[in-house]
Amino acid sequence: MSSAPLLEVRGLNAWYGESHVLHGVDLDIREGETVTLLGRNGAGKTTTLRAIMGILRRREGVIRLRGRDLLGLPLHKVAKAGLGYVPEERGIFASLNVSENLMLPPTVAEGGMSVEEIYTLFPNLHERRSSQGTKLSGGEQQMLAIARVLRTGAKIILLDEPTEGLAPVIVQRIGDVLVELKKRGMTILLVEQNFRFARKVADRFYLMEDGRMVNAFPGHELDARMDELHEVLGV
Amino acid sequence: MSTIFGVPAPALYGQILIGLINGSFYAMLSLGLAVIFGLLRIINFAHGAQYMLGAFAAYLLLSYAGIGYWLALVLAPLIVGAVAVVIERTMLSRLYGIDPLYGLLLTFGLALILEGAFRYWFGAAGQPYAAPAQLTGALNLGFMFMPIYRGWVVVASLVICLGTWLLIEKTRLGAYLRAATENATLVQAFGVNVPLLLTLTYGLGAALAALAGVLAAPIYQVSPLMGSNLIIIVFAVVVVGGMGSILGAIVTGYVLGVLEGLTKVFYPEASSIVIFVIMAIVLLVRPAGLFGREE
Ligand SMILES: Nc1ncnc2c1ncn2[C@@H]1O[C@H](COP(=O)(O)OP(=O)(O)OP(=O)(O)O)[C@@H](O)[C@H]1O
Ligand SMILES: [Mg+2]
Numbered sequence: 001m002s003s004a005p006l007l008e009v010r011g012l013n014a015w016y017g018e019s020h021v022l023h024g025v026d027l028d029i030r031e032g033e034t035v036t037l038l039g040r041n042g043a044g045k046t047t048t049l050r051a052i053m054g055i056l057r058r059r060e061g062v063i064r065l066r067g068r069d070l071l072g073l074p075l076h077k078v079a080k081a082g083l084g085y086v087p088e089e090r091g092i093f094a095s096l097n098v099s100e101n102l103m104l105p106p107t108v109a110e111g112g113m114s115v116e117e118i119y120t121l122f123p124n125l126h127e128r129r130s131s132q133g134t135k136l137s138g139g140e141q142q143m144l145a146i147a148r149v150l151r152t153g154a155k156i157i158l159l160d161e162p163t164e165g166l167a168p169v170i171v172q173r174i175g176d177v178l179v180e181l182k183k184r185g186m187t188i189l190l191v192e193q194n195f196r197f198a199r200k201v202a203d204r205f206y207l208m209e210d211g212r213m214v215n216a217f218p219g220h221e222l223d224a225r226m227d228e229l230h231e232v233l234g235v
Numbered sequence: 236m237s238t239i240f241g242v243p244a245p246a247l248y249g250q251i252l253i254g255l256i257n258g259s260f261y262a263m264l265s266l267g268l269a270v271i272f273g274l275l276r277i278i279n280f281a282h283g284a285q286y287m288l289g290a291f292a293a294y295l296l297l298s299y300a301g302i303g304y305w306l307a308l309v310l311a312p313l314i315v316g317a318v319a320v321v322i323e324r325t326m327l328s329r330l331y332g333i334d335p336l337y338g339l340l341l342t343f344g345l346a347l348i349l350e351g352a353f354r355y356w357f358g359a360a361g362q363p364y365a366a367p368a369q370l371t372g373a374l375n376l377g378f379m380f381m382p383i384y385r386g387w388v389v390v391a392s393l394v395i396c397l398g399t400w401l402l403i404e405k406t407r408l409g410a411y412l413r414a415a416t417e418n419a420t421l422v423q424a425f426g427v428n429v430p431l432l433l434t435l436t437y438g439l440g441a442a443l444a445a446l447a448g449v450l451a452a453p454i455y456q457v458s459p460l461m462g463s464n465l466i467i468i469v470f471a472v473v474v475v476g477g478m479g480s481i482l483g484a485i486v487t488g489y490v491l492g493v494l495e496g497l498t499k500v501f502y503p504e505a506s507s508i509v510i511f512v513i514m515a516i517v518l519l520v521r522p523a524g525l526f527g528r529e530e
Contacts, residue, residue: 053424054424055421075423075424076426076428076429076430077426078424078426079425085421087421091418091421094417095413095417096410103407103410104411104425105425106425106426108426152426
């Protein structure tokens with residue numbers, strides 16, 4: 001627990017135009033950790049990811065990756081620093097086929113998965129590699145969105161609600177993939193509303209409310225905190 | 236003499252050839268417009284002026300530096316592309332994300348300035364530009380005589396259109412371009428230098444227009460207004476094909492060129508408006524264009 005965090009967020013504020021959405025968010029992720037961000041609809045989870053990636057440009061505070069400041073970087077340099085982004089809306093391109101979608105993000109570092117490894121992990125994608133990206137089912141699109149950033153050698157992947165709207169078997173599959181990634185030492189920042197899913201992989205939880213971090217606790221405390229979570233998440 | 240639908244066959248073939256030539260220019264120019272619009276969301280009104288600049292670059296290279304047609308075919312697009320890159324970096328790039336009307340106004344203003352300046356320097360009359368010696372003369376096709384240079388223009392434009400299409404559909408750079416056309420922010424978040432991609436795309440579109448201008452120089456003469464006469468028709472072609480559709484722009488360009496040629500044979504009075512009539516019908520029936528995606 002004493003090692004310096006891989007990703008360090010301090011006092012992050014962010015705005016959509018004039019509307020102030022994040023209020024001093026703090027967040028740490030150590031190498032190899034899976035950290036899950038919980039919070040009800042509109043709490044600011046997606047905004048936190050977008051602000052870290054630099055997609056949302058109006059930000060103040062500190063975002064450091066291995067001590068390197070990300071806040072001053074242009075958007076396309078952030079991925080090169082080692083972040084891989086799997087957006088909530090998945091972002092599969094209709095004008096690209098599955099294999100083009102997979103190959104789209106440029107490599108950012110050594111050590112990404114090879115295309116063969118990816119197709120072994122996601123056999124469906126291999127079968128449908130020449131289909132139009134958006135012709136895939138929702139679950140397949142989600143897998144493609146994840147697969148796409150595994151190729152690049154990103155050190156941290158930011159996953160925004162990968163199970164949203166998917167059938168239980170697919171959720172199970174995605175859970176297996178995350179467990180596999182964790183085994184390989186990938187660092188993951190996961191946004192989830194489904195904490196039954198998140199408990200399988202999360203080392204730690206952060207709880208967000210109204211653009212603020214209101215709580216943080218280790219994964220094994222999840223059960224003891226169920227009542228409290230039910231109340232905050234309103235589920 | 237043989238006739239087809241009461242029209243002498245040579246006259247018919249002649250007009251189809253002229254239609255194909257015009258169609259070649261419609262295709263090359265609307266292709267560039269469609270690529271630029273697709274990614275930059277800028278309606279490039281300066282496209283005709285960039286075509287004119289290409290022709291003038293060839294003319295000036297020959298008159299002042301003795302550089303001939305073949306080298307001009309390479310140099311003129313590079314020069315005009317470089318000018319376009321400067322325009323994009325210093326002016327157009329400030330207009331991204333706001334109402335496309337501003338981009339249209341800016342490029343329209345640029346076109347007026349460029350055409351005005353060239354008219355001031357060279358007068359409104361056209362300057363002749365000779366086809367290279369290798370491409371002069373005519374070929375007997377059996378059913379008609381075809382000037383070799385015209386045949387060359389049709390073949391060259393097909394190669395250019397096909398090459399551009401392959402670049403966009405089959406290469407990595409093309410995949411970036413297609414993806415960024417859909418969602419530029421996400422492509423940039425993956426680490427692609429999208430601002431650079433935008434600059435290159437505008438440069439490429441302008442270079443295509445300039446290349447068409449060099450090809451046109453021996454056929455239409457080199458004049459400051461050669462682009463503004465053509466660009467209005469090209470906009471109609473783009474509307475018919477569908478803004479942002481690459482293949483649509485190419486196919487529509489050739490087809491409308493030939494249709495216009497045929498109209499000259501069968502109903503000459505309508506030949507100058509037939510493309511606009513088709514545009515009006517398409518706008519009524521399929522506002523997104525024949526090949527455009529309805530949004
Ligand atoms: N593009 C936008 N412009 C303005 N406000 C926005 C925008 N996107 C989100 N917001 C606001 O920012 C706040 C945080 O939204 P955010 O999308 O980060 O929530 P979330 O925690 O990801 O919610 P969900 O679980 O529904 O995905 C909300 O109040 C939302 O209305
Ligand atoms: Mg969200």
